[in-house]
Amino acid sequence: MDKKFDNSFVNLREEANGRVSVRLQPNVLNKSDSEQYYGRVTRVTYSNQNLLDMVAEELPDMSIGRITDVMTAYTAVLQRALANGCACKFGTLGTFYIASRGTTESTSGKTGLKIKFSPEKALHDVVQRIEIAESKYAAPQIMVDSMTDITRNVSDGVLKSGTSVSIRGNNLRIGGTESGVWCAPVDEEENIMGDASGWKKVAEDFFLNTSKNLIFALPEGLEADTKYRFVLRTRRIGYSKHERKDILQAVTPAFTVLEE
Secondary structure, eight states: OOOOTTTTSSSHHHHHHHHHEEEEEOOOTTOOOSSEEEEEEEEOOOOOHHHHHHHHHTTSSSOHHHHHHHHHHHHHHHHHHTTTTTEEEEETEEEEEEEEEEEETTTTOEEEEEEEEEOOOHHHHHHHEEEEEEEEEOOOOEEEEEEEEEETTTTSSSEEETTTEEEEESOOOOOOOTTTHOOOOOOOEEEOOGGGSSSSOOOOSSEEEOEEEEEEEEOOTTTTTTTEEEEEEEEEEEOOSSSHHHHHHHEEEOOOEEOO
C-alpha cells in the first residue's frame, strides 16, 4: 500500500506545530494575599506507532520491522542498565538515572528509589520554540450527576424519610470552614426559600465523603410531601488537604420527601 494512504499513522505534527494550551488553576499553597495560579499544559500525545512511522520517514532505506526491532532492543538494554544501578545517557537529549525517594528515620535506614530524567540543552532549546497558543482559567465547580434513595435503590426525585442518600458527581467532598450539606425548602417554582439559618443541616458524620460520592442520612424533621433541594458547600477540591479561600456551592435538583 502506498505510504500516503496508510491510515496506521495519524499525522498530528501540523496540529501540534510548536503550540500548546495551558489551563490555569489556583495555587492552594499560596500564602500571600494576592491570587496566584499555576498552569497545566494540554497537548497532543504521539503513540508508539506514531513515533515508529516518523522514524521510518527519517530512515527510508530501513523497513518498519527492522526499526521496531532496534527500538525494542534499545529499550531492553536501557532497562537492564538501569536495573544494574547505572545512569544512561540518551544521546544529546539527556540522562536517565536512579535517585533516592522519600526519607528514613534511621541513620542506617534505606530510602526508596525512583527513575529520573535530566534533560540536556538540546531539549531545553526545544521548549523555547514552543508558543502558548491559549491560556485560560476554568473555575472549579461542584458537579451533581445523580441522587439516589439507597433504601429503594432508585433515582426518581423521591427520598423516603429516614433513608440514606447517595449523591454522585465531581468535587463533592465536603470539608473546611462553613462547609456542609443542607436541605432547603423550595417554592412552587422550585426556587430555594430562606437561608441556611432556616434549613435542615445534614449530620457531618457522612457514611462516605469523597470527590465522586457522598452518602449520608436524610435529616429528621423534614415535612412529608414537601419539596427540597440539597445545598452543598465545600472548601475542599479533590483530595487536597488545603482549604480554598472561596467556598464552592452547588444545588441539587428538587426532591420530595416520602413518609416511612
